[in-house]
Amino acid sequence: MKHSDTILSQVIGGSLDSIAREMSATVTRTARSPLFNEAHDFTTGIFDLSSKKARLIAQAPGCTLHLYAIVGAVDHLLDAFRYDLHPGDILLVNDPYYGGSHSLDWTIVMPVFHERKPILLPSVRSHMGDNGGPVAGGYNPKSRDIWQDGLRIPPIKIYERGEKRRDVFDMIVANNRLAHWLEGDLDAMIGACRLAAERMEGMLARYGADGVTSAIQQRIDYTERRVREEISSWPDGSYTASTYADHDFQGNRDIKVQATVTVSGSDLHIDFSGSSPQMAGFVNSPLSNTTSFAFVAISTCCDENIPINEGYMNPVIVTAPSGTVVNPQLPAPCGHSTACVGAEIAEAVLLALSQCAPKRVGANVHKLPLAYTHGKYEDGRPWVNLNFYGYTGGAGAAYETDGWGLYPPVMTGVILPSIEMNEVQYPCRVLKHEYMADFTGTGQYRGTPGLDVQIEYLEESHSSVMMAGVRNTAQGYCGAPAGPGNKIILNCDSTEAMEIPETAFGIPMQAGGIIQFYRAGGGGWGHPFDRDSEVVLTDVRNGYVTVEGARRDYGVIMDAAGTVVDGEATQKERQVRRTRPQ
Structure with a gap:
């Protein structure tokens, strides 16, 4: 490779990274929903179309569990419209069975043309505040099929040749409780893609399609070479580990996720055979979600300076048997899969890798106890608050480092919302958000301490709780014991106080009602008696x-x-x- 080619590859690669970050900033600054402008629960990425399938070529820091799930969604959008793409088209999908994860995650893609050919594809994947269906906020613990999870959106065009499809927009907005946020959020996502398109058109005009494509290929090759070097440093062999989710919210308990990781030279095969069959409850993980959590686990074991792109995927094959909890068949519900069993998927892969690359693994799963609250403003508009402060915690340790921060790696792109803004946007007060002593995974290196969080609601509301990590807690690695369990109490300061063992649905809370989260800390690494x-x-x-x-x-x-x-x-x-x- 000529020196000038290497320089051009770095210039174009850096430009694409900058465009992805600018897309992210655009969404944050223009969206209406606090999920976007405060919590940053979205991811921006850029793909190219130089072959039959789209390839991830750049991505801004975002919600890490979206890392590769976005790839499946883009592929399904292209399969649907490959021979019907035109300048000005904007595509949308959220269906878990069309490359989605859970139906609250919506993906938008805009093809960028050069000399009448689609070349690049800016994309945004975002967690929406509501998705229609029977339950405000979209998390329905009573869901028994995919339709009870919320509105399914197969691959569609929401703009065609630059013209907004008003009928499609009106249909989507009409099926959402948070219409006063939704259209603005979609406009923010679309605006980010359009801004990216302008930047990319300038780049293509300057360097030409051949120059851009060649630089992208060199960047992908570089990532693949670096990832293969990491894998080659691990001893060949097959390594198996299992972990469990507490339940599926429908009475089925101890749901098994098993991963066998086979290292063969610079190739890696992750096989989820042996996992539980698909469940009645909404914990089933669609293939794109399973693949994404598997790749999140792999990426946390590699040098953080390796660019995130298609090269990460090339050395890895993922096998997930159809009809299992890690690759369900329609119409199995999937609404909670980005937390449960997603956490267990990453955990099983990392536990397997701890047998061959112990100094590379860390406890990066979230075992997330989800409790969200909804009500109405004085003007009658509904609101849904995901109570992000109660989910912080769970960040685990790794070799030579204690757990740090509030979110584990699968959530590190998500930002803890400003308490002051949260109290402006919702009728609530955050009374407490502080570390607790002796409430984390111990080890030679310990997890981040767990938290005691109390949120008071000033007006009547309803809360639903979906517990996780109570019995099957975050696992420790390389000799560390498992971490402590989570706990949530509704109306904790009253005679109606209720500790939730597994699930609560639409529990009324009077004005002044308090939710208390005891959010366990992360898992440790190494034996506790080896800690200095x-x-x-x-x-x-x-x-x-x-x-x-x-x-x-x-x-x-x-x-x-x-x-x-x-x-x-x-x-x-x-x-x-x-x-x-x-």
Whole structure:
């Protein structure tokens, strides 16, 4: 490769990354929904169409669990309109069985033409605040089929040759409780794609289609080479691990996700055979969602400086047997799959990889206890609040690092909304959002501490709760025990206080009602007795660990005030407990 070609590849690759980031900023600054402009629950990406299928070539930081699910949606849109694409067309899909994840995630794509051929495809995938159907907010724990999850949108055009299809828009908006947000959010997504198209047209005019295509291919080849180098450093063999989701919200418990990861040179095969059959409840993971969580797991084990594009996918094959919870058949419901069993998919892959690449894995799953609240403003318009503060936590440890931040890697592109703006946008007050001591996965490196969160609603409302990570908690890695369990209490300050063991549906909350989340911390890495005792002492001083917890969980003995470690007593305590039968 000539030096000038390498430079051009970097210039064009950097330009595409910048365009994706500018798309992201455009959505954030122009959307109406707090899910977009506050929580950033969306992802922008760019694809090319130099072959029969679209290829991911650039992506801005966003909701990480969208990482590769967007690929399946774009492919299905192209399959539907490959021979009917025109300048000015804008395509939309949300159906889980057409490359989606759950139907709350909508994907928009706009083809960019050069010399009458579609060349590039800017795209936005976003979590919408509502999706019609029987339940406000779109999460329906009583769902028994895909139609009860909400409105299914197969591949359609919402703009055709530059003209808005008003009939289609009106149909979509009419089937959404948050119409006062929805059309503005769609306009923000469309505006981001149009802005990207302008930037791309300038790039194509400057460098030509051949130059851009060649640079993209070099960038994909570079990513693939780097990923293959990572995989080649892991010992060949097959490694199997299983994990479990608590339940499917329909009475079925301990739902198994099994992954066998086979390393063969620089190739990787992830096989989910052995996973539970598809469930009655809405935890089933469509193939695109399963593939996305598998790739999220792989990407967290590789150098973070590797560009995210199609090259990541080329060395990896994913097998998910049809009719299972990781590849359901229509009409199985899928509404909760981006949390459950998505978390278990990533967890099973990482547990398998911990057997061959222990220093590369980390506890990056979310075991998300979902509790959302809905009501009406004074003018009668509905609102839906996903209570993001209750979902923070769960970030796990990795080799040589404790858990950090509030979200695990599968959610790191999501931003914790401003409490002040949240209290302006919804009739609520965030009373508490603070770390709890002794409430995380322990290990040589510990997870992020768990949180105690209290949210008060100032007006009458209804809340639905979908628990996860109560019995089958976040797993530790490489000798670390499993983390603690989640807990949610509705109306926690009243005689009607209700701890939710699994599911609650549409529970009335009077004005002043409080939801309390005990959000468990993330899993640890390595045996807790290998943690430096002085680091444990620092955790005690910071309030992450109590003196009692230091002894119980880490075998570290210190004075009652938590100021000095007794090194000799600690060594003896650890030695005795290591040899004690479990």
